[in-house]
Each structure stands twice: as C-alpha cells, then as structure tokens.
Amino acid sequence: MKKILLAGSTGFIGKHLISYLTENGYELSVLTRRRLKDTPNVKYFQWDVEKGFIDDKAFENVDTIINLTGANIGVKRWIEKRKKEIVNSRVDSINLLYDYVSKDHYPIKSFISASATGYYGAVTTDQIFTEESKSGNDFLASVSQKWEDTARQFENIGCRLVILRQGVVLGKDSGIYQKMTSLASKGINPAVGNGKQYLPWIDVRDLVRLYAFALENEVIKGVFNAVSSEQITMNEFAQKLSKSIDKNSILPNAPSFLVRLALGEMSSMVLEGSRVSNQKIKESDFTFLYDNLEKSLQ
Numbered sequence: 001m002k003k004i005l006l007a008g009s010t011g012f013i014g015k016h017l018i019s020y021l022t023e024n025g026y027e028l029s030v031l032t033r034r035r036l037k038d039t040p041n042v043k044y045f046q047w048d049v050e051k052g053f054i055d056d057k058a059f060e061n062v063d064t065i066i067n068l069t070g071a072n073i074g075v076k077r078w079i080e081k082r083k084k085e086i087v088n089s090r091v092d093s094i095n096l097l098y099d100y101v102s103k104d105h106y107p108i109k110s111f112i113s114a115s116a117t118g119y120y121g122a123v124t125t126d127q128i129f130t131e132e133s134k135s136g137n138d139f140l141a142s143v144s145q146k147w148e149d150t151a152r153q154f155e156n157i158g159c160r161l162v163i164l165r166q167g168v169v170l171g172k173d174s175g176i177y178q179k180m181t182s183l184a185s186k187g188i189n190p191a192v193g194n195g196k197q198y199l200p201w202i203d204v205r206d207l208v209r210l211y212a213f214a215l216e217n218e219v220i221k222g223v224f225n226a227v228s229s230e231q232i233t234m235n236e237f238a239q240k241l242s243k244s245i246d247k248n249s250i251l252p253n254a255p256s257f258l259v260r261l262a263l264g265e266m267s268s269m270v271l272e273g274s275r276v277s278n279q280k281i282k283e284s285d286f287t288f289l290y291d292n293l294e295k296s297l298q
Contacts, residue, residue, distance in 0.1 A: 003063070008067060016208050017066070022042060029060070033046065059100065063108060063110065070090040073143070074269060077264045086143055098154060108159055115148050119145060120276065122136070122141075122272040124196065128275040129225075139265065144165070160218060162220055162221055166207065167227035174204065192256070192271060193254075193271040197271060198233055198234075202227050203228065203289075209286075210286060227276045227277075240294060244297035
C-alpha cells in the first residue's frame with residue numbers, strides 16, 4: 001500500500017478520511033500545527049505555514065499528497081480580514097508544499113486537492129454546471145479558482161493532478177446537518193430564501209471513497225465534481241431532512257433580507273445555488289453508494 005501525506009486533516013472531512021484510509025490499510029503522514037501522539041498507521045508531523053516550515057520526515061516514502069487545507073468559509077462574516085484568511089489558508093499551504101517538493105526533489109507522483117463547487121459562483125440559474133463550465137465572478141468563485149490554480153503548480157514537476165470540486169458535505173457531524181437538524185428538531189423550518197435555489201451535496205462516506213478512488217486509479221486526472229446525482233432544491237432538502245427526524249413545520253422559510261442582515265455577503269452561500277453534474281466521475285467508473293438524500297440521512 002502507498003504511504004500518503006495528508007495536509008488539512010483536523011476538520012470534519014479530514015477525520016473521516018484518516019479513518020477510512022487507515023481502515024483500508026494505508027499508512028499516513030499527517031501534517032499538523034500541534035504535537036499529536038501517533039496512532040496505528042498514522043504518524044503526525046508538525047508544520048507552520050506562516051513560518052514556512054514542514055518537518056522533512058513527513059515526506060519519507062511518500063509518493064502521494066492529499067490536500068484538504070483551507071479555513072472554514074462558513075463560520076465568520078466575510079469582512080476583508082476574513083476573506084484574506086480564507087484565500088491565504090488555501091494558497092499559502094499549497095505553495096509551501098510545492099516549495100518543499102520541488103526544492104528537495106521528493107518523488108511525489110500524485111497531488112490530490114480539494115476545491116469547491118463554489119468555483120461556478122453563488123448563482124441560481126437553469127444551467128447544469130460541468131467541469132468545463134466557466135468560473136463565476138464572485139468571492140466564492142475567486143477563492144476556488146485561486147485554490148485550483150495554485151494546485152496546478154504540481155503539474156510543472158510531472159505530478160498527476162486531481163482536483164475534487166466538493167459540494168456541501170453531509171454527515172451526522174457536519175456543520176450544515178447539525179445546524180439544520182437543530183432548527184428542525186424545534187419545529188422550525190430550516191429552509192431560507194425562496195427555497196428554489198439548488199443545493200449540490202455529497203455524503204461524506206462517498207467523498208472519502210472518492211478520494212481513495214482518485215488515489216488508487218492512476219489514470220484518473222484533472223477536475224471532477226464531487227456531488228451526488230440527486231439535484232434538489234433548498235425546500236426539498238429541508239423537507240426531507242425534517243422528515244428524517246420525524247418533524248414537520250408549517251413555518252415559512254427565513255426571509256432573504258433577514259439572512260442577508262445576519263450573514264452579510266456570506267448569505268450568498270445559502271440563498272443561491274445551481275445544479276452541478278457528476279457525470280464525468282461516474283463515466284470514470286466511480287459508483288456512489290449514498291446517491292439520494294433519504295439514504296444519506298438514514
């Protein structure tokens with residue numbers, strides 16, 4: 001089995017990915033800012049992006065890097081300082097990884113990086129976005145575009161590059177699930193705006209399988225949308241989620257103006273959304289196991 005270097009492992013997705021890969025026999029070198037105790041098949045190594053430091057031992061016997069780095073875009077209002085943090089947390093970490101690999105000629109064969117369907121912009125249209133669609137022109141789109149452009153450096157040193165544009169990631173410990181079920185459990189309608197905006201999503205169990213699929217299939221390269229096949233609106237999502245916990249609400253959706261007042265520019269994340277196609281990854285023989293919302297919510 002390959003030994004993998006994992007950057008950005010402390011979040012929701014990273015924890016699930018570590019668990020999945022180690023259960024399937026992989027050895028992981030995991031970069032962290034804090035000193036952590038090694039566990040079976042997982043060794044932790046320190047890095048400090050601001051100081052430009054990575055423990056060189058992290059690269060030993062590694063031929064693949066999986067990059068999940070990036071500050072959470074949905075926890076603080078997007079004031080200018082926070083916007084810079086969101087961009088820099090993605091760009092600077094990849095630049096540091098690239099500097100170490102290119103300078104010391106570590107034999108990295110594959111670089112697999114997260115991105116987001118925000119690449120297409122926070123818009124609600126009739127268009128179904130594919131990997132060939134143009135990027136949007138708002139903040140979310142610019143973040144994803146810079147994220148991806150920085151990752152493309154690895155192609156300059158002959159690495160196979162895979163970029164996964166992730167939709168909203170669902171799991172019982174995911175932020176969106178916890179927030180929306182908290183409202184629904186109190187009889188509050190968790191939908192916002194007019195509810196007609198689409199919500200591209202993927203079950204975290206399928207997402208970690210998709211990372212493993214990209215890891216194991218060396219013919220896979222390029223950009224892939226990491227979303228389920230089921231394309232549902234905010235209203236449909238809220239109704240199915242409420243039903244999954246045996247709750248119903250007759251309350252109206254939270255009005256757009258209140259959401260904008262509460263969240264500012266960040267409100268575009270939840271008030272807008274279009275359909276995103278996963279046809280390309282399915283044509284590469286990846287099979288989704290949790291491809292409809294009811295099954296995921298079970």
